Amino acid sequence: GQQLNQSPQSMFIQEGEDVSMNCTSSSIFNTWLWYKQDPGEGPVLLIALYKAGELTSNGRLTAQFGITRKDSFLNISASIPSDVGIYFCAGPILGTQGGSEKLVFGKGTKLTVNP
Amino acid sequence: DVKVTQSSRYLVKRTGEKVFLECVQDMDHENMFWYRQDPGLGLRLIYFSYDVKMKEKGDIPEGYSVSREKKERFSLILESASTNQTSMYLCASRTWGVAGGNEQFFGPGTRLTVL
Numbered sequence: 001g002q003q004l005n006q007s008p009q010s011m012f013i014q015e016g017e018d019v020s021m022n023c024t025s026s027s028i029f030n031t032w033l034w035y036k037q038d039p040g041e042g043p044v045l046l047i048a049l050y051k052a053g054e055l056t057s058n059g060r061l062t063a064q065f066g067i068t069r070k071d072s073f074l075n076i077s078a079s080i081p082s083d084v085g086i087y088f089c090a091g092p093i094l095g096t097q098g099g100s101e102k103l104v105f106g107k108g109t110k111l112t113v114n115p
Numbered sequence: 116d117v118k119v120t121q122s123s124r125y126l127v128k129r130t131g132e133k134v135f136l137e138c139v140q141d142m143d144h145e146n147m148f149w150y151r152q153d154p155g156l157g158l159r160l161i162y163f164s165y166d167v168k169m170k171e172k173g174d175i176p177e178g179y180s181v182s183r184e185k186k187e188r189f190s191l192i193l194e195s196a197s198t199n200q201t202s203m204y205l206c207a208s209r210t211w212g213v214a215g216g217n218e219q220f221f222g223p224g225t226r227l228t229v230l
Contacts, residue, residue: 042207
């Protein structure tokens with residue numbers, strides 16, 4: 001099935017550093033989603049992207065929808081300890097039944113921020 | 116705010132037991148999903164439901180079944196729990212037909228341990 005390749009798998013950074021992660025696919029997506037999962041919690045949507053080339057910010061987070069529609073990037077500026085967690089990219093694909101749709105997720109980037 | 120609740124945060128069961136994981140959403144969403152999350156494997160879709168009494172297998176349905184008798188409730192059933200089903204289980208929901216509305220909203224997760 002369709003897969004999203006997310007990298008890096010993990011990052012260890014110092015507080016204040018900028019972070020960059022990306023997600024690529026062999027297939028075209030019409031939507032890219034970025035989620036964050038805090039330890040012990042469910043993922044929460046950070047940013048949704050709907051147009052190729054779109055650049056969207058949410059506070060210190062910026063995400064871009066790649067122009068080829070096969071990739072997306074998430075950047076975090078000036079990291080702080082509460083940025084710790086797992087970041088997932090996701091994109092929608094059709095299910096096998098008419099009208100059904102599901103998300104395919106990358107395997108996640110685990111971020112550790114040292115104070 | 117969308118609220119997705121799961122019946123238990125932590126659950127311990129014995130091998131061979133029948134296990135029910137319940138998920139309820141309060142936003143009248145048509146679609147609901149069950150995932151399991153394991154270290155290094157990301158989120159894997161078990162089953163999803165795109166309407167009441169409608170279901171579709173995800174990527175790893177073996178050993179699981181689901182029930183959706185009411186729109187707001189989606190149950191995951193482990194007919195005979197096994198140790199390899201020890202995992203974090205996440206429920207999600209989303210609406211359908213809203214332009215740009217692919218986002219799934221997640222519950223807090225149930226950490227299931229099968230002894």
